[in-house]
Amino acid sequence: MRQIGVRKSGARSLGADYVAKSAPNGRTLLAVSSPHYANKSIYPKLPFDPVKDFRAVAGYGEACLGLVVPEDSPFKKIQDLVTFAQANPGKLTYSSSGNGAVTHLAAAEFLSRAHATAVHVPYKGGDGAVADVAANQISFTFAPLTAVVPLVEGRRMRLLAVSSARRVASVPHVPTVAESGFPGYEVVSFFGFLVPAATPDDRIAALSRAMVAIAKTNQFVDFATLRGFSVHVTDSVEFGKTRQAEMEHWAALVAKSGAKQE
Numbered sequence: 001m002r003q004i005g006v007r008k009s010g011a012r013s014l015g016a017d018y019v020a021k022s023a024p025n026g027r028t029l030l031a032v033s034s035p036h037y038a039n040k041s042i043y044p045k046l047p048f049d050p051v052k053d054f055r056a057v058a059g060y061g062e063a064c065l066g067l068v069v070p071e072d073s074p075f076k077k078i079q080d081l082v083t084f085a086q087a088n089p090g091k092l093t094y095s096s097s098g099n100g101a102v103t104h105l106a107a108a109e110f111l112s113r114a115h116a117t118a119v120h121v122p123y124k125g126g127d128g129a130v131a132d133v134a135a136n137q138i139s140f141t142f143a144p145l146t147a148v149v150p151l152v153e154g155r156r157m158r159l160l161a162v163s164s165a166r167r168v169a170s171v172p173h174v175p176t177v178a179e180s181g182f183p184g185y186e187v188v189s190f191f192g193f194l195v196p197a198a199t200p201d202d203r204i205a206a207l208s209r210a211m212v213a214i215a216k217t218n219q220f221v222d223f224a225t226l227r228g229f230s231v232h233v234t235d236s237v238e239f240g241k242t243r244q245a246e247m248e249h250w251a252a253l254v255a256k257s258g259a260k261q262e
Contacts, residue, residue, distance in 0.1 A: 013039050013046060020048040024196040026203030029057065034102055034189040037243070038250035042100040042259050051247055055199055056240035058211040059192035060220075061229040064164035065106050066148045067177065068157045070136040078160045078180040081140060085116035092118040092139040095129035100259035103129065105250070106142040106163050106187040108257035113182045133157065142187075145170065146228040163187045168230070187253070190246070191229070192239050208236040 016036060022028035030036075040050050067078065075081040085092050094111075096104035099122045111118060121138060123129040130147050132138045134156040142163060149171065151157040161177045162168050165186045177185040193211060195204060214220055215233040224231050234242075 013043075013048075016050070016054075017047050019194070020053040020196060022196055024198035024200070024203075026195060026199055026207055028196065029207070030054065030194045031191070032194050033191050034246065034250060035100075036194075037247045038100060038102070038105065038254055040247065041251040041254035051243050053197050054194040055197055055204055056236050056243060057193040057195055057204060057207045058215070058236060059190060059232065059234040059239040059242075060211065060215040061224055061231045061233075062164075062188045062190045063144060063229050064162050064168060064188045065103060065142040066145050066152075066159050066171075066174070067110070067140060067142055067161045067163070068130075068133060068148045068152065068159050069140045070133055071155050071158055072136060073139070073158060075140075075160065076158070078175075078177065081160065082114045082116055082181070085111070085114065085118055089117045090119055093121050094118045095121045095123055095132055095138045095141040097126035097129050097143075098122050098124060100254060100257070102187065102189050103142045104259060105253040105257050107140075108259075109187055109253055110142070110177060110182070110185065112256045113185055144228055164230070170225070170228075190232075190242075192234070204236050 013036065016030055019028055019030040037050050040046060069075050069081065075084070094107045096107060098104065103126065104120065104122065118139065126143060126147060129141055130143050133141045134151050145168065148157055148159060152159045159171065159174050161175050161180050162171065163177055163186065165176065165178060167174065167176060212233055212235050215231060221231050
């Protein structure tokens with residue numbers, strides 16, 4: 001039986017550094033999401049290059065965020081929140097799972113497009129960021145749907161919009177931020193796998209075929225859907241083409257957010 005090791009990575013991407021420096025034999029992979037590229041703009045002295053030190057294997061999905069407010073908030077729709085924020089600069093607060101996290105960047109991009117301001121309250125993780133909105137301690141937040149939908153259904157939160165370009169099947173009645181007056185707004189986190197840059201083509205091709213096949217099974221689709229993912233399968237070539245664009249996209253969001261290394 002082959003042993004499989006799992007290494008968890010923190011905000012400074014220790015796991016990514018480990019994979020970048022691993023033997024390029026196709027046996028060490030990096031499970032990656034959008035912060036892999038955003039971190040380069042927040043931590044400019046990372047010991048690896050998010051693009052050049054890796055090659056793409058496959059992408060398997062993406063996940064959007066929900067814009068939520070407390071259930072007893074006066075904001076019934078997104079424009080209510082925007083109108084108040086514009087008229088009362090700095091009066092609203094918004095939480096995130098951390099400085100430079102996707103939840104932070106999504107909110108900062110929204111406020112930038114709305115020409116409004118609010119006070120950022122970063123947490124160390126998403127649980128507290130969501131809980132304090134539900135407790136009416138924070139005005140609003142962007143958070144994963146899996147974290148907020150149960151609270152919405154329990155009438156502790158109100159879901160105003162989703163951050164994807166299209167409505168989400170699990171909450172089809174909820175509009176997107178884009179259709180709520182901010183055309184072009186889209187903040188979603190992708191998910192996939194990378195390997196060290198020197199990994200041979202044949203190893204990458206074999207891994208890609210296997211992962212694409214798995215990601216297309218009903219079992220995987222059901223698993224992903226329950227966890228708030230939209231399954232979007234891409235092979236090594238297609239997934240690889242998006243990497244530089246992802247780097248530029250997240251760098252722009254980091255710049256707007258003002259996120260700095262802590």
